[in-house]
Amino acid sequence: MTSSPPALLxxxxxxxxxAAALRGGTAHRRTTFEVFARRLPDGRRYxxxxxxxRLADVLQQFRFDSGMLDELAAFCDQDTLxxxxxxxxxxxxxxxxEGELYFPGSPVLSVHGTFAECVVLETLTLSILNHDSAxxxxxxxxVSAAEGRPLIEMGSRxxxxxxAVAAARAAYLAGFAGSSNLAAQRxxxxxxxxxxxxxxxxxxxxxxxxxxxxxxxxxxxQVAALGTDTTLLVDTYDITAGVAHAIEVGGPQLGAVRIxxxxxxxxxxxxxxxxxxxxxxxxxxxxxxxxxxFGIAALRAEPVDSYGVGxxxxxxxxxxxxxxxxxxxEVDGIPVEKRSTHKQSHGGRKQAARLAKASGTAVExxxxxxxxxxxxxxxxxxxxxxxxxxxxxxxxxxxxxxxxRERVARGLTELPWNGLSLSKGDPAIPTRIxxxxxxxxxx
Amino acid sequence: MTSSPPALLxxxxxxxxxAAALRGGTAHRRTTFEVFARRLPDGRRYxxxxxxxRLADVLQQFRFDSGMLDELAAFCDQDTLxxxxxxxxxxxxxxxxEGELYFPGSPVLSVHGTFAECVVLETLTLSILNHDSAxxxxxxxxVSAAEGRPLIEMGSRxxxxxxAVAAARAAYLAGFAGSSNLAAQRxxxxxxxxxxxxxxxxxxxxxxxxxxxxxxxxxxxQVAALGTDTTLLVDTYDITAGVAHAIEVGGPQLGAVRIxxxxxxxxxxxxxxxxxxxxxxxxxxxxxxxxxxFGIAALRAEPVDSYGVGxxxxxxxxxxxxxxxxxxxEVDGIPVEKRSTHKQSHGGRKQAARLAKASGTAVExxxxxxxxxxxxxxxxxxxxxxxxxxxxxxxxxxxxxxxxRERVARGLTELPWNGLSLSKGDPAIPTRIxxxxxxxxxx
Numbered sequence: 001m002t003s004s005p006p007a008l009l010x011x012x013x014x015x016x017x018x019a020a021a022l023r024g025g026t027a028h029r030r031t032t033f034e035v036f037a038r039r040l041p042d043g044r045r046y047x048x049x050x051x052x053x054r055l056a057d058v059l060q061q062f063r064f065d066s067g068m069l070d071e072l073a074a075f076c077d078q079d080t081l082x083x084x085x086x087x088x089x090x091x092x093x094x095x096x097x098e099g100e101l102y103f104p105g106s107p108v109l110s111v112h113g114t115f116a117e118c119v120v121l122e123t124l125t126l127s128i129l130n131h132d133s134a135x136x137x138x139x140x141x142x143v144s145a146a147e148g149r150p151l152i153e154m155g156s157r158x159x160x161x162x163x164a165v166a167a168a169r170a171a172y173l174a175g176f177a178g179s180s181n182l183a184a185q186r187x188x189x190x191x192x193x194x195x196x197x198x199x200x201x202x203x204x205x206x207x208x209x210x211x212x213x214x215x216x217x218x219x220x221x222q223v224a225a226l227g228t229d230t231t232l233l234v235d236t237y238d239i240t241a242g243v244a245h246a247i248e249v250g251g252p253q254l255g256a257v258r259i260x261x262x263x264x265x266x267x268x269x270x271x272x273x274x275x276x277x278x279x280x281x282x283x284x285x286x287x288x289x290x291x292x293x294f295g296i297a298a299l300r301a302e303p304v305d306s307y308g309v310g311x312x313x314x315x316x317x318x319x320x321x322x323x324x325x326x327x328x329x330e331v332d333g334i335p336v337e338k339r340s341t342h343k344q345s346h347g348g349r350k351q352a353a354r355l356a357k358a359s360g361t362a363v364e365x366x367x368x369x370x371x372x373x374x375x376x377x378x379x380x381x382x383x384x385x386x387x388x389x390x391x392x393x394x395x396x397x398x399x400x401x402x403x404x405r406e407r408v409a410r411g412l413t414e415l416p417w418n419g420l421s422l423s424k425g426d427p428a429i430p431t432r433i434x435x436x437x438x439x440x441x442x443x
Numbered sequence: 444m445t446s447s448p449p450a451l452l453x454x455x456x457x458x459x460x461x462a463a464a465l466r467g468g469t470a471h472r473r474t475t476f477e478v479f480a481r482r483l484p485d486g487r488r489y490x491x492x493x494x495x496x497r498l499a500d501v502l503q504q505f506r507f508d509s510g511m512l513d514e515l516a517a518f519c520d521q522d523t524l525x526x527x528x529x530x531x532x533x534x535x536x537x538x539x540x541e542g543e544l545y546f547p548g549s550p551v552l553s554v555h556g557t558f559a560e561c562v563v564l565e566t567l568t569l570s571i572l573n574h575d576s577a578x579x580x581x582x583x584x585x586v587s588a589a590e591g592r593p594l595i596e597m598g599s600r601x602x603x604x605x606x607a608v609a610a611a612r613a614a615y616l617a618g619f620a621g622s623s624n625l626a627a628q629r630x631x632x633x634x635x636x637x638x639x640x641x642x643x644x645x646x647x648x649x650x651x652x653x654x655x656x657x658x659x660x661x662x663x664x665q666v667a668a669l670g671t672d673t674t675l676l677v678d679t680y681d682i683t684a685g686v687a688h689a690i691e692v693g694g695p696q697l698g699a700v701r702i703x704x705x706x707x708x709x710x711x712x713x714x715x716x717x718x719x720x721x722x723x724x725x726x727x728x729x730x731x732x733x734x735x736x737f738g739i740a741a742l743r744a745e746p747v748d749s750y751g752v753g754x755x756x757x758x759x760x761x762x763x764x765x766x767x768x769x770x771x772x773e774v775d776g777i778p779v780e781k782r783s784t785h786k787q788s789h790g791g792r793k794q795a796a797r798l799a800k801a802s803g804t805a806v807e808x809x810x811x812x813x814x815x816x817x818x819x820x821x822x823x824x825x826x827x828x829x830x831x832x833x834x835x836x837x838x839x840x841x842x843x844x845x846x847x848r849e850r851v852a853r854g855l856t857e858l859p860w861n862g863l864s865l866s867k868g869d870p871a872i873p874t875r876i877x878x879x880x881x882x883x884x885x886x
Contacts, residue, residue, distance in 0.1 A: 003446030004626035009604040011597065011623035013637035016669055020639070024664030026646050033642070071629055077668070115646050122642075123623075126600035127607055154454065157569035158764040160606035161452040164570055167603075180454035180566075183447035186514055194456035196463070199476070199565075199771035202779040203469050203558050221467030225520070226459055237782050315763040321601040321754055328642035336645040339680050 003162055006061045007087070008068060011123045015072065018116055019080040027083075027116040032330040032349040035095070035109035035129060037102065041137075041319030043424025046415065048140045048408055049096040049108050050170045051132030053399035055125055056390055059089050062121070089117050093390035094351070097397060099173060099407030100385060101415075102133075103365045105431040107350045107386065108324060115331075122326045130324050131163060134316035135170035138293070140408055141317070142309060143175035144420050145297040150177035150306040152193050154288065155314035167314040173404045176313075177306070188401065196222055198260075201236040211237050212245065219249040229255035231286055234271070235262065243271055247278045256284035256305065264289065265302045272303035292317050293422050335436055348436045351386040354414075354429075362414045368434040446605055449505045450530070454566045458515065461559055462523040470526075470559040475773040475792040478538070478552035478572060480545065484580075484762030486867025489858065491583045491851055492539040492551050493613045494575030496842035498568055499833055502532050505567070532560050536833035537794070540840060542616060542850030543828060544858075545576075546808045548874040550793045550829065551767060558774070565769045573767050574606060575613040577759035581736070582617035583851055584760070585752060587863050588740040593620035593749040595636050597731065598757030610757040616847045619756075620749070631844065639665055641703075644679040654680050655688065662692040672698035674729055677714070678705065686714055690721045699727035699748065707732065708745045715746035735760050736865055778879055791879045794829040797857075797872075805857045811877040 021027035040047055064072070064084040073081060091113020102108050109129065111118050142151055153171040156164035156179075168184030178191035185192040201218040219232050228250045234242030234257045246257050257275070259267050264287045275283050287299065288308030296307055316322075328336055335347030349370045356362045357380060366382070368374050376382040389397045412420065419428030464470035483490055507515070507527040516524060534556020545551050552572065554561050585594055596614040599607035599622075611627030621634035628635040644661040662675050671693045677685030677700045689700050700718070702710050707730045718726050730742065731751030739750055759765075771779055778790030791812050798807045800823060809825070811817050819825040832840045855863065862871030 003605050004608050004630055006604070008626035008629055009599070009607065010625050011599055011637055012625055012628075012635040013623060013639055015625070016637065016665075017639050017643045020643065020665045020668035021646060023668045024660075026664065029646060031646070068629075072625075075635075115642075119642060122640075123600050123607075124604055127602060127604035130601055131603040131606070156452070156454055157566050157769075158573055158766070159570060160574040160603055160609055161449070161567055161570035162446050162605035163574070163603035164452065164566075165447050180456060182453050182455055182458070182515075183451035185455075186451055186511075187447055192455040192518075194454055194459065196456055196460050197565075198781050199558075199562060200460045200463065202771045202781065203464060203472060203474070203774055205774050205777055205779045207777060217467075221469065222459075222463045225463035225466045311764055311766070320758040320763045323601070323754070326600075328645045331646055331648050334648055334650060336648045338641050338645065 005065075005068065006058050006124060007064050009124045009127065010120060012075070014120045014122055015076055015080065017119055018083070019076055021115055021119075022079050022083060023077070028114045029332050031113065031115045031118050031328055033111045033118050033122070033326050034107050034329045034350065035111070035125060035324050035326050036105055036107055037322055037324045039104050039323070040427055041323060044137065044319065045419045045421060045425060045428040046137070047102045047133055047322060048136040048174055049100045049102050049133055050098055050136035050173050051128040051166070052095060052098045052109065052389060054132065054166065055128045056093070056395035056397070056399060058124065058128070059390065059393060062089060062124070063087065083116060087117070087120070089113065089121060089393045091117055091393065092388070094386050095389050096385055097387050097389070097404070097407060098399065099404035099411065101411040103427045103429060103431045105346070105367055105433055106365055107352055107367055109389070110349060110386070126324060126326050130322045132166055132170040133322035133324065134320055135167045135314060136174040136408070137322065138317035138319065139171040139174035139176055139313050140412065141293040141422060142296055142313060144412055145293045145422060146307060147300060149304065151175070151296075152177060152306060152308045153179040153181070153313055154194065154308045155310035155312075156181045158311040159314040164314065169401070171313050173401055174408050175405060195226060195231040196233055198233060198236045201233065212241060215242060216245045216249055219245055223250050228253050231256040231258050233258045233260060235259050239267060239271065240274065243274050244278070247275070247280050247283070252279040252283070254280055254283045256286050258286040258288060258308070260289045264304070265299055268299070268302045268304050297422060346433050346435070351384070353382040353384050355380045355382050356414060360414055361416055362429050364429055365431040366434065367431060369436040372434070372437060374434055448511065449501050449567060450507050451511060452567045452570065453563060455518070457563045457565055458519055458523065460562055461526070462519055464558055464562070465522050465526060466520070471557045472775050474556065474558045474561050474771055476554045476561050476565070476769050477550050477772045477793065478554070478568060478767050478769050479548055479550055480765055480767045482547050482766070483870055484766060487580065487762065488862045488864060488868060488871040489580070490545045490576055490765060491579040491617055492543045492545050492576055493541055493579035493616050494571040494609070495538060495541045495552065495832060497575065497609065498571045499536070499838035499840070499842060501567065501571070502833065502836060505532060505564070506530065526559060530560070530563070532556065532564060532836045534560050534836065535831070537829050538832050539828055540830050540832070540847070540850060541842065542847030542854065544854040546870045546872060546874045548789070548810055548876055549808055550795055550810055552832070553792060553829070569767060569769050573765045575609055576765035576767065577763055578610045578613035578757060579617040579851070580765065581760035581762065582614040582619055582756050583855065584736040584865060585739055585756060586618035587855055588736045588865060589750060590743060592747065594618070595620060595749060595751045596622040596624070596756055597637065597751045598753035599624045601754040602757040607757065612844070614756050616844055617851050618848060638669060638674045639676055641676060641679045644676065655684060658685060659688045659692055662688055666693050671696050674699040674701050676701045676703060678702050682710060682714065683717065686717050687721070690718070690723050690726070695721060695723040695726070697723055697726045699729050701729040701731060701751070703732045707747070708742055711742070711745045711747050740865060789876050789878070794827070796825040796827050798823045798825050799857060803857055804859055805872050807872055808874040809877065810874060812879040815877070815880060817877055
């Protein structure tokens, strides 16, 4: 079993809360839930919003069929089962479009509807946004570290099989050139890339010949099937011999060689010299093997043409979840907030804008009550961040990945100079949360 | 879209290798691929094998339908498409049963069949085993840190929505009492647990009353729907008032209170005293909020009855992937191995046994060529670790979770005393890899 129906991708307590609210007569109060991150993980300077499109899509499939209801009858009363049988999210969502950068407190998503229809979406909403934003946030750092060289996501084997598909999408959204994952191509149009592994070379082992013959047999088979524009993996045995065999078999027009182990910088230089000396001046060098944003940055000065990145990108490079929460902020027009230690939230339905200098450099994230937009200070330009995403349960935004990719790229160029630093530090810009001013506010 | 068909949960290069092997005439060589971890993550003392049952199950669904083949035609030739159209894994798998501990080099899984039928399973096999083993390995440390107190997995919202289901299963396999995830109950029989969140209390905010009334209204609604054996969340506003309200509403027979923020040890002691003073001596205390194995251990001396664990367990507590690899080790009876820098593998089809003293304490993991079992040293007891898992593509092992749970518990009791240490260090026992002795070996 690799997948379960969306409506069961839910914590049990969402349904026990629903049951209690139905019984108590509070289930149909109008509510707003807000998704935000209290902090960025691990000294990060920014986060990248991702997953919103997957959420809007899965909303359409969030239904409880009779088999599911039979099982839920173990702990849900008949009123709750009746409610779930007819469930369809008919509310609205506003928030940051995919690819928009976010900071601590940014209202990445606001979900509006009855308590009943909003509460059951909590777990799934957070699962999607936390996973996809974690991967996109790590991937964006790698993209900026690579300074224009293409990155290939190849970490499917290092994460849950279905998470791999979403991870490939999130990495692509953040600027990766493509992914090894075939399902991501099918589901999301992410270009699928990749050619061969060490196993293919080893497959050509026989009792009769020596390793050079085995490796050349493997290369010949690959070139015969995939053409000379393929990428040959040259480090199964000896790299220098591997490169010589690659060019002997593929000719100087060979597409690329891949190095997957060892000191990648040293090897890239050595392989570049060797390729050039063999006349293969156009043959590219692909490196892979435990690369993260720091490893990518460390190879900037080396003759590397593209990077394959696995574990680090799909696991968020040390921050496998974005840590976003889904908090009730408004009930029947009354701002509400938790007041216990350490976990305070800010009540009221909010929107956000990013303020920038005339030069375009961002200076501040401003989060304000939805009907109280603040004045933009003189000399600054305010860009609204909150857009309509879902109306009456239907997606209304432009969710295309190409647009989201452009948004990430633009967002990164707007950061102040230290916002792209890979070292740990404060968020690239501060977040200012404007409290509600109205008299009716209950605090 | 929350899920894709199993056969596309695959790296593109598995299929380009297949195409090249079909064309080169090597696709039908008999092969063995071995899954193992070169090292344990992050100073861990042991790993817990998990995911094997999910893999055996998904094998039955690993098929390419005509829609998928149409898409693959973009880069696969007709021979490859014909092969995939008829694909069904008809080989064998041997390996460690779920719940068995593993160490660096342990042959956790061996996959036997033609190159073609084995190579296409690489990505999916690793995705499942790496994810599930990472979660189970972290969870087992938490279980041993909790020293018998129940743990509830509630991290669904902190990981990909489908990964959450597998994570709940893996945590349960390792000894957790249950999970918040409803799909894990449906798919895997993991007990679903959980009652309410802060949003439920905040839902009872009105303009007319004060917070005490709001909180009591929420508690009354929950108790009315779920009975007095429920768990009331007492830290939305003031914890002391929350506990008083909880007992006022639920009576001294209230099931439990949950504390989700603040200094959990201090608060647990204070809440225990308060509950006892109110006569609620049987009311349990559940704590949650950013707990990991270290946080759990730190609460050993406190009056905590159970722990809710989220982010840390579903993300492997710092090690979100087990880092296992899938390596070709034998072709047509010839052991093969990669020989490049840093990533050497050990050729040949292998099995493993764990050696223990007469007292039952494990002393060594021995990995040996499949037809050359070594002598067990005098005074030690050898327990075979490798069992048949799949024959002709069909599951043959006992994959029940209850058995796997017992296996984890037994494995942990067999470790030497420092094997349960939470601090970073060497693997609890060393792995000895016995090389093949036969003359026919190509090295």
